[in-house]
Amino acid sequence: MPDTPLPTEERPDTRERLLDAAEQLFAERGVTATSLRAVTKAADANLAAVHYHFGSKEELLSAVVARRVRPINEERLRLLDRLQAGSGDRAADLDEILSALLLPMIRETGRNPERVPTFTRLMGRVLTDMGTGTHALVVHHFAEVLQRFAAALSRALPHLTPEEIAWRLHFCIGTMAFTLVHSPHLAEMSRGLCRSHDADRVMEQMIPFLAAGFQAPSSIDEEAS
Amino acid sequence: MPDTPLPTEERPDTRERLLDAAEQLFAERGVTATSLRAVTKAADANLAAVHYHFGSKEELLSAVVARRVRPINEERLRLLDRLQAGSGDRAADLDEILSALLLPMIRETGRNPERVPTFTRLMGRVLTDMGTGTHALVVHHFAEVLQRFAAALSRALPHLTPEEIAWRLHFCIGTMAFTLVHSPHLAEMSRGLCRSHDADRVMEQMIPFLAAGFQAPSSIDEEAS
DNA sequence: GTTTGAATCAAACGAACGTTTGAAACCGAG
């Protein structure tokens, strides 16, 4: 058959194809709304392959997340380390801290430039779906990063109480998660004003907004005035 | 039987009990993860009652949302009208615009003070679950409110482009949605720093953050400097 | 008392789900 696609060119492992397909479908439809039959069909694999390679649907999700989150969090901490090393005793710049937190994740959008971002939407879904079993997964993957960035932000904004740092960090993550999940719908909901295909464009809008939010006066200061 | 609970005291309609139970369970576990059997059991109603009163699970969800969203959006617009009427020709105050947008929804938390907020979490879920059929539902219920508030914000912050207004309004909604969904988990994730049981406390942290974010300089200004 | 329409009920429907099984297919090592 002449149209057989390059028999010498190897296609990825079944395991890898399952991760790719699951990532795509979980992101598009949500985790619970995606059946393993849909995943294995998209991966051109047998239904039982999921349980052979991963053990269960939940462990498949965990593997999908871990595959992408690990390098992202490593880069986050690497960027933060570089910031703190470069700034000596001075606290690192707020914009750069936020950029170190947000950019490594949003940049995933640009990996497959031609198609709508998949993993970023999945992360947004995981960040908002939690409550079932995903909650523990997220805590496990992000606890260290959150702690490091909370400390860095606390040094950069010493007038804020730890409670305020925690609140604003969560607001920050919420903004990112919501934006990631709805990037395909943002254009429609804003009547074409928000074009979220470009990661740099999103960052351009998001960083100043969040940085200004972080720099808002502490509620303690306001009460004292 | 002496323990028969007050036979003269009428309990709500089956229809109402279904709405209550669905609201609670949808909020706790998510929509797709909640079965109609669980809803009807919690409502002490027959399984077929859902289809008799609403027609389908999706229409039940729509009814649950509509029951709460209608008065909330009415109050939002009422507060906005009052702001714009009181400020005459001057643009309304930013903090008050944001408060008019956020407070009516977050206040729902306080309706049943003793129990964890239910509807607010459901709204957060609907705002993040969309992609299936919920998307159209949300657009239908919120299009007018979003448009009105975008116009008000544009008047209060005339230096921002319509695109920037749209982006920041979405960031604002994302912050609210994420906070609402995770209010039960926020305390744990922040190691006890965020106590989100009190709506006023949440607003106290959220309004300054978002107001400062909205007041961030336009990217146009920054490029010009 | 009879009728009528709304409301509730137990029971079942077919479909889809996550998971398990046991046998076939594959493939490098002996």
Next chain:
DNA sequence: CTCGGTTTCAAACGTTCGTTTGATTCAAAC
């Protein structure tokens, strides 16, 4: 070729899902 372990496969498991059905209950209208 034969063997042993890994991987794939078709088929079925038991469960749960949203939905439907047809009989039954009930309260007001006649």
